[in-house]
Amino acid sequence: MTDLPWGPALLFCPGDRPERFGTALDRADAVIIDLEDAVEPSRRPLARQAVLAASETLDPERVIVRVNQAGTPDHDADLAALAATPFRTVMLPKAESVDDLRRLDGVDGAQVIALCETAAGVLAAPALAEAPGVIALMWGAEDLVASLGGTSSRHADGRYRDVARHARSAVLLAAGAAGIGAIDTVHLDIADLDGLAAEVEDAVAVGFAATACIHPGQVETIRAGFRPSxxxxxxxxxxxxxxxxxxxxxxxxxxxxxxxxxxxxxxxxxxxxxxxxxxxx
Structure with missing residues (x-):
């Protein structure tokens, strides 16, 4: 397991809900302010303004900003906003090539979490892990299955389907081979803390450095799983x-x-x- 700058529980927070930023940071080890999937496209300009305002109050060492996919107008606008803040840890969604990372050069000192969540991204994980500025890889199940034209990453009993398990392992191996951290993906069933606990137990056993989550109620389950008895x-x-x-x-x-x-x-x-x-x- 390669350590990351934060503890193991990384909490997503919608970028257009600035009233939640501070609470999320208080509850988790780091907050991932999301300018992508959690924000309606029409509200992304407001979310960028919220990030700019939050730079005056949030600890930049514990803030990760998920920008929009490379090659989109929102991506360029996100980076322009970030350049005016002290936030330097950037999560790049749907990362698929080293070229996708080059736009981040406009954010001086950017540290990148490459999110491998498409078929192309998973196959490119080894190259992404070796790219300058990349400090961690993360994987995502739902976008991966969508990129394949599928409809579900899990069986009816909650177990991941084989393609998702393969992607998870591939991203972990790529990160480990490059000597950087790997972050396990979110557990979407918020009420299923037993299922989350089982996934965290496995994440720790195989060497993930952290687990992302979508609700404050999941944080302590993640921390407990990473904390040795x-x-x-x-x-x-x-x-x-x-x-x-x-x-x-x-x-x-x-x-x-x-x-x-x-x-x-x-x-x-x-x-x-x-x-x-x-x-x-």
Whole structure:
């Protein structure tokens, strides 16, 4: 898991609802002010004005702005507005090529989250992950299925269909290979906290750095999922203490331990706010 500048719960907020910006930032680890899907096209100029006004009150280190797709008039207008603010973390939706990122050069110091949510975007994930300025990849299920001409990303029981699972893994692998963070997509069923918890548990297990959400009520479920239990922390501390003197492969609590298992233990401690490094280092 590659760390990101924020905690694990990233909350979307419609860009034309500025009265919610502060509350969203208070509730989550970072707020994603959305100028794209959450805003009716006719209200996007108002949303850009709201972002400009919010730059005087919101902590820019914890604000992400999702602009509109590259190549659209709204995209260019979004970037012009952002250039007049201190907000420098930009989420680019429907990213499909490195060329899509070049327009962001007009926002000095932009840090980009490339959102791979079309068939072309998922296939381009490795190139996007290596592009200058990209700090994370995120994937999206619903736009992906729409780009394929489909109608649903999930089975009736809530499980993702295979194409969505493949895209999720492909984006995670591309981010990991480039040494940047991967962000898991939103869980649209707001009331289904058990389903969200299960997805977060899996996201943590495979190495996602954060999970995006669409409602403040989902934040604590995400945080709890990324927070290691006391039992997990105790296991990690015990294993790393044993590793300091064991050397090479060894047995700990009935389990074989080698380099990858030690790395897992260090990851647990990092998520708990500890270094994950041996005490003698």
């Amino acid at each position: 006391e039992q997990a922390v105790a296991w990690a501390e015990s294993l790393l203490a044993a590793a300091e003197t064991a050397g090479g492969v060894f047995r700990h609590e009935g389990r074989m331990v080698d380099g990858p298992v030690i790395a897992h233990a260090r990851a647990v401690l990092r998520r708990s706010g500890r270094t994950g490094e041996p005490t003698g280092s």
